[in-house]
Amino acid sequence: MEQKRDTSFFGQPRGLMTLFFTEMWERFSYYGMRAILLFYMIYAVDKGGLGFGQATGAAIMSIYGSLVYLSGIIGGYLSDRVLGPWRTVFYGGVLIMFGHISLAIPLAKLGLFLSIALIILGTGLLKPNVATMVGNLYQPGDERRDAGFSIYVFGINLGAFVAPLLVGWFQVHVNFHVAFSLAAIGMFFGLIQYSLDGRKHLKDTAHQAPSPLQPEEIMPLICKIVGIIVVFAVIIGAMAMMHALNINNVINLLTFVAILVPVIYFVVMLTSDKTTKAERKRVWAYIPLFIAAMLFWSIEEQGSVVLALFASDQTALHGAPASWFQSLNPLFIMLFTPFFVWLWSKKLRDKQPSTGVKFSLGLVFAGLSFVWMAFPGMLYGVNHHFNALWLIASWALVEVGEMLISPVGLSASAKMAPVAFQAQMLTVWNLSDATAQAANAQLVQLYSKSTEINYFLIIGGITIMAGFLLWIASKRIKALQIGLSD
Template sequence: MQIKQQKSFLGQPRGLSTLFFTELWERFSYYGMRAILLYYIIAKISDGGLGMNHSIGLAIVSIYSSMVYLSSILGGFLSDRILGAWRTVFIGGILIMFGHIVLALPFGQPALFVSIALIVMGTGMLKPNVSEMVGSLYSLNDPRRDAGFSIFIFGINFGAFIAPLLVGQVAKTFNYHIGFLLAAIGMFVGLIVFRIDSRKNLSKATYYPTDPLQPEDIRPLIFKSTYGIVAVILVIILMSLYDSLNLKSIILLLSVLAVMVPVIYFIKMLTSRKTTREERSRVRAYIPLFLAAMLFWSIEEQGAAVLALFAHDQVQLPGWLNATWFQSLNPMFIMLYTPIFALLWIKLGKRQPKTPTKFGIGLLFAGASFLVMALPGLLFGTSNLFSPIWLIMSWALVEVAELLISPVGLSATTKLAPRAFRSQMMSMWFLSDAAASAINAQIVQYYAINTEVQYFSLVGGITIIAGLLLLTQIKKISNAMVGID
């Protein structure tokens, strides 16, 4: 359902303004919190931190990212079947805000885990449904549609750009808790914008589920939920009996879960009677793209973990430069590169590379971004402090990879989805990030100053080899896509 708009926002439906600013402030709160999270976890208690060791801090940040993307499946279900998009987004924003407020209170490790749980649930409810609401502003043939999404994505990146600059500086000037409070205020502003503007600017259809639960659906849902809860309790009991109920084991368990979920989805789609032979071929073609996306996200998501630690411990920073500010490089390069890539694809038209080719080249850039990070330690020794230029070059390379993989992969996901699994296939794209971050939660624990050259070289080298292998399979994958470019 499309709304008739008398007023416009940059030539777009007025509702885009509501969603633009809601998501801008949500991303401000998310990336602001994430910019200082690792530093808060590993800082000494006397310096206002939690005093945890570096390896477990890196693992916590990684599994946090994984669970955020994994929870998007639950957010989509709640919106489609129970609450509707508007209520799901609003409740999600409230959970995010309270998650940041909990971290703003000096309650130590318990507050950290309560906060992460609230933000994971809230982001999973808000983020995918805001994007879906943007689509609802337009008819399928509306010529403003692509431009509207471009404006929306700019808002996401602008919020992500300013967050580390402001939240990081507040945390440095005052303390971490004030920094987390600023992130909470950002989400509060987003909620106010959404609450006031949405009623007059968004479709009434967003207040209702698109596929509401029927009475006959409720009992099976209760049984499935009960089985899940019982399974979790049994796992906890078993871990306790074997004296394995500790943070590292819980992170490992969550990592296995995040990797297994997409595996189950693929098996379900490939074996379903609802999937035609042609669609099955397309799903098989999607698998190498999914694995390539996982490798890319694995490197990209380490910006808030391994690269953040490198910036903190091994970069020679002038007094005015805050280590958190490097987190703004990601959205900054995205905003710089996006118009260049948009013009490039328009200019090339039908001559532009096929989807698997873009993925393969993207992996080469992603792997190169880590090989660059191996060079300073290899050339000068890891006991020295290095120029910030190494981090800048690394982010400049990996963001080229993002524009070759992320928007292209999202488009390919919609094209290759079996008709009976269109919504679930969209979840698969988020699951590639969830699985990648889950794997990160295990491998980042091997990163340290004395292993950094080997770490960057190995991860970067594996990614480049995978990119080269993918480029040798272009024809095979393209044929399996059955008419989809």
């Protein structure tokens, strides 16, 4: 009963304030770093960068994002079986902070790759477990839960909105390393907030592993970990012996792994004895939604890569940092969310379209956002500096798509999951983004001024076509989803 009396943060439990600011600062640090990382890699050394080629820098950005989502598998396991959510999040924050510090120090390529490794692991430890702790603040049936998650998501987008503006300004007016230090400071503030309030205002369950490893499970786990390490070591060793150990081939290897992981998850769910016949049909119905989500995230995640390059090279900035455009994503999410909440819960309610139809509309909007970006080059030629409104309109279109796919996909993942794989299905949903960015690691290398128009038209056109195909299949998906199919 004590939980219901805790209304000290806008009517919500005080622990929500702790998690709100922890995640806000973590997103500030991550998106602040991400807003300028591509430019740091591809700018010439005399401009403070590392001098990577555009294709290599774009590929690193994409595979980096993919591995961040993949690492959530590790974070979820450590939280559930070893450390508990509170310690897992804390250690993740520490790793993220040191990752940003390694970029703040002028260590060149060593600092870059050390930072990537630390932030990948740290974000994997932190991000999925903060959301878990938010849910655990509420008793079953507590009507404040949805509002609490809305406040939490607002904190995410607030941090992501402010970060590119501040970090981008310091990158342009001071240098990259001072700008990266802001990301480290942001994470430091998050850790201070979390440490001071977390132990007092979060539930005791946050400090315990819900399903601790048993002694007899430790040795098999160690054997699996050693086996995975040995396999990778053998592959890397073979690449070195064949003189094929370079950045591009490592990216190719990681792309293959990121695409393989969700395939394994689906095979396990479909072949498991724990999955009933009806549940198996729902998993089959979920697969086209997963593929649609991959197509959507492929376009959405290119905002920090391809659209960032367009902003830097072909947009009339009038002195503004190109990184400021990265604030458009969270800005439009904050603007659009109240409208879509009203649309689904008030205006349409029981008349709202099915999951498949929402996904198909989301794909059409995402595809249009890329087709739209082909028009500036078609009208004026690619060797031109375009009005910023072209980019702003493109981001607005893709974020309408996100409103139709991201929250709907989370809900569908929970509804369509087999009972024995409910947690894993939410992991699979996150893997749709990881797989999309892994594919992007190959795709974005094809982007340049000379290919720009065809690049936007082809990818946008394929996505729109996929949206129409999904719309045609939506009735079948709905029938499988609710168990009406034979």
